[in-house]
Amino acid sequence: MSVLYVALPLAILMGASAAAACVWSIRRGQFDDLETPPLRILIDDEPGDDDPPEGPIRKGI
Amino acid sequence: MTSATETVPDSTPTAVACAHCGLPSPPPSDVSQPAFCCEGCRGAYLLIHGWGLEDYYALRDRVGGETAIQPVESPGRFDELDDPTAMGLSAPRACGEGLLVSRLGVSGLHCGACAWLIERSASHHRGFQSARVRFHDHTVEIFYRPDETRLSRIAKDLARLGYRVAPMTDDDRQRRQSAENRRLLIDIALAGFCMTNAMWLAVALYAGESSGIAAEHESALRIAGVTLGVVSVAVPGRTFLRGALASLRTRTPHMDLPVALGISVGAWAGVVVVLVGRGEVYFDSVTMLVFFLLIGRWLQFRQQRRASDSVSLLMRLTPRLATHVDRDGTSRRVPADRLAAGDTIRVAAGETFAADGVVSAGRSAVDRSLVTGESHPVEVGEGDPVEAGASNLEATLDVRVTAGGGDSRVGRIARMIEDAAGRRAPLVQLADAIGGRFVVTVLILAMVTVAIWWRSDPIGGVENAVALLIVACPCALALATPLSLAVAIGRLAQRRMLVRGGDVLERLSRPGFVWFDKTGTLTEGRLRLRSWSGDRETLVAAAAVEASLSHPVAVAIRNAAEQRRYSVPAADNVRQRSGMGAQGQVGGRRVLIGNEELMRSEGIGITAARRAELAQISAAGMAPLLVAIDGKLRGLGGIGDHPRPSAADAVARLVRRGWGVGILSGDHPEVVRRVAESLGIPSDRAFGAMEPEAKLAKIEASRGSGGPIVMVGDGVNDAAALAAADVGVAVRGGAAASLDAAPVYLQTDGPSALVDLVDASRQTVRTIRRNFFLSLGYNSVAVTLAMSGLIHPLMAAILMPLSSLTVISSVLVSKTFR
Numbered sequence: 001m002s003v004l005y006v007a008l009p010l011a012i013l014m015g016a017s018a019a020a021a022c023v024w025s026i027r028r029g030q031f032d033d034l035e036t037p038p039l040r041i042l043i044d045d046e047p048g049d050d051d052p053p054e055g056p057i058r059k060g061i
Numbered sequence: 062m063t064s065a066t067e068t069v070p071d072s073t074p075t076a077v078a079c080a081h082c083g084l085p086s087p088p089p090s091d092v093s094q095p096a097f098c099c100e101g102c103r104g105a106y107l108l109i110h111g112w113g114l115e116d117y118y119a120l121r122d123r124v125g126g127e128t129a130i131q132p133v134e135s136p137g138r139f140d141e142l143d144d145p146t147a148m149g150l151s152a153p154r155a156c157g158e159g160l161l162v163s164r165l166g167v168s169g170l171h172c173g174a175c176a177w178l179i180e181r182s183a184s185h186h187r188g189f190q191s192a193r194v195r196f197h198d199h200t201v202e203i204f205y206r207p208d209e210t211r212l213s214r215i216a217k218d219l220a221r222l223g224y225r226v227a228p229m230t231d232d233d234r235q236r237r238q239s240a241e242n243r244r245l246l247i248d249i250a251l252a253g254f255c256m257t258n259a260m261w262l263a264v265a266l267y268a269g270e271s272s273g274i275a276a277e278h279e280s281a282l283r284i285a286g287v288t289l290g291v292v293s294v295a296v297p298g299r300t301f302l303r304g305a306l307a308s309l310r311t312r313t314p315h316m317d318l319p320v321a322l323g324i325s326v327g328a329w330a331g332v333v334v335v336l337v338g339r340g341e342v343y344f345d346s347v348t349m350l351v352f353f354l355l356i357g358r359w360l361q362f363r364q365q366r367r368a369s370d371s372v373s374l375l376m377r378l379t380p381r382l383a384t385h386v387d388r389d390g391t392s393r394r395v396p397a398d399r400l401a402a403g404d405t406i407r408v409a410a411g412e413t414f415a416a417d418g419v420v421s422a423g424r425s426a427v428d429r430s431l432v433t434g435e436s437h438p439v440e441v442g443e444g445d446p447v448e449a450g451a452s453n454l455e456a457t458l459d460v461r462v463t464a465g466g467g468d469s470r471v472g473r474i475a476r477m478i479e480d481a482a483g484r485r486a487p488l489v490q491l492a493d494a495i496g497g498r499f500v501v502t503v504l505i506l507a508m509v510t511v512a513i514w515w516r517s518d519p520i521g522g523v524e525n526a527v528a529l530l531i532v533a534c535p536c537a538l539a540l541a542t543p544l545s546l547a548v549a550i551g552r553l554a555q556r557r558m559l560v561r562g563g564d565v566l567e568r569l570s571r572p573g574f575v576w577f578d579k580t581g582t583l584t585e586g587r588l589r590l591r592s593w594s595g596d597r598e599t600l601v602a603a604a605a606v607e608a609s610l611s612h613p614v615a616v617a618i619r620n621a622a623e624q625r626r627y628s629v630p631a632a633d634n635v636r637q638r639s640g641m642g643a644q645g646q647v648g649g650r651r652v653l654i655g656n657e658e659l660m661r662s663e664g665i666g667i668t669a670a671r672r673a674e675l676a677q678i679s680a681a682g683m684a685p686l687l688v689a690i691d692g693k694l695r696g697l698g699g700i701g702d703h704p705r706p707s708a709a710d711a712v713a714r715l716v717r718r719g720w721g722v723g724i725l726s727g728d729h730p731e732v733v734r735r736v737a738e739s740l741g742i743p744s745d746r747a748f749g750a751m752e753p754e755a756k757l758a759k760i761e762a763s764r765g766s767g768g769p770i771v772m773v774g775d776g777v778n779d780a781a782a783l784a785a786a787d788v789g790v791a792v793r794g795g796a797a798a799s800l801d802a803a804p805v806y807l808q809t810d811g812p813s814a815l816v817d818l819v820d821a822s823r824q825t826v827r828t829i830r831r832n833f834f835l836s837l838g839y840n841s842v843a844v845t846l847a848m849s850g851l852i853h854p855l856m857a858a859i860l861m862p863l864s865s866l867t868v869i870s871s872v873l874v875s876k877t878f879r
């Protein structure tokens with residue numbers, strides 16, 4: 001049996017799952033606003049936005 | 062008293078840009094300080110700096126919006142925001158951690174910096190947790206703690222910055238449109254999936270053709286490919302099939318016809334080939350077609366949607382609730398769109414009228430700038446009409462409703478705009494018409510192909526005919542128009558010219574007639590005291606009386622005193638005499654400022670010498686201003702407005718391009734005549750003293766000359782005229798709603814932007830025509846190849862994206878603003 005009969009369905013399935021994820025995110029409204037998010041990227045963070053965690057600095061995290 | 066005749070030299074410092082909103086404003090007495098055009102802007106500027114959000118100005122300039130956000134003048138009450146029953150869709154919902162969230166409509170958003178400002182302002186208001194602005198539907202989600210603050214307080218803060226929030230309109234259309242948008246995007250995603258997988262299957266097959274492939278593998282790949290092709294046509298492609306069926310049923314040609322023909326033939330032929338075992342498959346071309354065409358469809362949809370979105374802003378500026386008064390005097394709050402003719406509503410000072418009506422009790426002053434464009438308040442009493450959208454300024458009024466909700470004047474304008482926006486752009490209609498003829502031509506050619514090959518190779522002939530039907534699909538043709546329009550509109554937006562629909566560009570591509578409003582459009586919009594004959598005392602007294610008034614003439618007098626560094630005392634009993642001027646008491650003496658009518662009505666004599674001076678002032682194109690103290694005429698001035706330096710040039714350029722130019726202004730006819738002369742506009746086309754209705758009538762009358770009728774005006778003043786013209790162009794202007802009356806909004810000052818717009822329109826139409834020809838050229842080549850039996854799936858797969866790419870690059874390199 002040629003590898004094609006495994007590879008082909010598998011490839012299509014992977015593509016289909018990506019498509020499904022895309023459709024899911026569209027349904028949830030993530031693609032409704034295509035204008036503000038590009039502008040949001042331009043905005044600088046204020047200092048203090050990402051507060052460092054409380055407590056002593058732990059190594060290896 | 063000595064009187065010194067003084068002509069203020071016109072080289073007085075010209076206007077500076079307001080530090081907050083960018084509109085021209087008088088230069089400050091201390092040049093190191095920023096200038097402001099009004100107290101509102103000064104307040105907003107101080108607030109923004111006080112909160113440490115100066116970055117707003119930097120961001121705004123970087124992101125490219127020259128905002129004209131002017132702080133809401135009379136923010137009025139936001140009490141209805143605190144009443145959950147009145148909020149409808151905007152009713153606050155709990156979202157955990159003691160927070161409530163409410164989604165409100167917001168007006169005044171002009172660019173990304175506005176979103177940033179609103180979201181950042183949250184951190185400066187206790188209890189206001191955060192905000193999330195959604196640009197595409199102009200809403201903002203406000204997260205707040207109910208135990209620390211109220212929505213009305215948050216709304217007041219935002220109003221001080223210039224953004225007005227209101228409960229979301231119960232807009233079914235909004236929901237339908239976002240559902241449609243999502244559906245299209247999902248279809249594009251599915252089509253993309255089918256196309257990309259079909260690609261690699263096709264590549265495998267093409268490779269196999271040249272270097273050999275086992276029969277069973279070939280058929281496996283073919284089956285997979287054809288399945289994808291069928292799925293692509295049946296699922297995302299059903300839009301075109303449905304459109305074609307509708308087109309056949311209603312017998313109106315549509316671009317969907319040839320598309321549906323091409324893709325369905327491709328799908329069926331593929332199935333037949335797989336079953337029969339011989340022949341060519343074109344599934345890769347078919348899936349590609351569906352994908353590209355859906356993108357074109359989505360672009361078109363987005364444009365049409367943006368055009369109609371703005372209308373709901375208009376409706377948001379009329380209140381949702383009104384105070385209804387029953388016959389027995391009990392009052393309750395009812396939704397504004399349930400008001401019927403004959404109802405009586407009570408409108409308090411600071412509130413906006415919810416419906417058209419007639420005053421049944423009370424006296425007050427009304428600001429009608431939203432609807433009729435009169436920028437200074439009008440006194441109303443019993444029996445006077447009022448309009449929905451106007452604001453009540455002084456005292457409570459009872460109004461008997463004559464037209465509520467959508468029947469009001471505001472509502473009718475909104476519907477007019479909606480209808481205009483919904484109509485398909487003429488260019489798209491042209492594409493549709495071509496589509497019809499296309500199908501017929503292609504079908505005939507297919508039959509001819511079969512006939513040619515019948516003798517020698519009948520099956521081959523059928524195959525060639527099938528190939529022809531597939532490759533003749535007008536992908537590029539269908540893409541050309543929406544793409545060109547989208548790019549053109551995007552480029553114009555970068556130049557700060559906001560165009561709300563592709564049909565505007567088509568209409569402006571042919572020369573027609575342009576009517577300009579005068580004040581603010583052809584002239585700088587700042588009235589100045591350009592000549593004064595009288596002494597300092599008189600000017601100071603005049604400035605004292607005008608100190609608290611907001612009329613443009615008052616501003617001019619105040620500025621004149623400020624520029625001369627005169628200190629101005631306080632005035633008492635200041636009263637506006639509508640249409641005539643103002644009066645007040647300064648230092649115990651009665652001061653009158655106004656026009657000749659005012660002097661006549663008070664019995665103040667004007668000497669012959671003064672009359673001569675008055676004549677001189679009018680001849681110079683200025684509006685005369687008379688100041689009388691204690692019954693005697695003491696000072697004479699001329700109020701005038703400077704034509705913009707670029708105006709004459711712009712008019713000349715328009716005339717050179719074949720346009721007729723005229724002026725429609727509410728200002729004094731002499732002034733208008735003068736301005737027209739200086740700009741090279743024939744005086745039979747310059748009209749002054751035009752009421753908004755008269756402007757409307759002139760626009761209707763000037764139709765029939767063959768070209769488009771364009772009205773360029775200050776949005777606030779000319780809403781009706783702008784909506785009635787073929788293309789209304791709003792320049793500057795205040796309330797967002799008046800901007801929505803016109804499909805074009807030019808954010809740059811001066812009429813030269815109009816010339817650029819006209820040029821851009823011509824270029825765009827030229828590009829579209831060029832693309833039509835390019836794509837027709839490709840189709841001819843493809844059809845010829847198919848008819849002669851030389852076509853091959855690989856060739857088709859290359860030709861079709863190539864034609865689309867050519868069209869796309871032709872659009873991108875087009876000369877519009879390069």
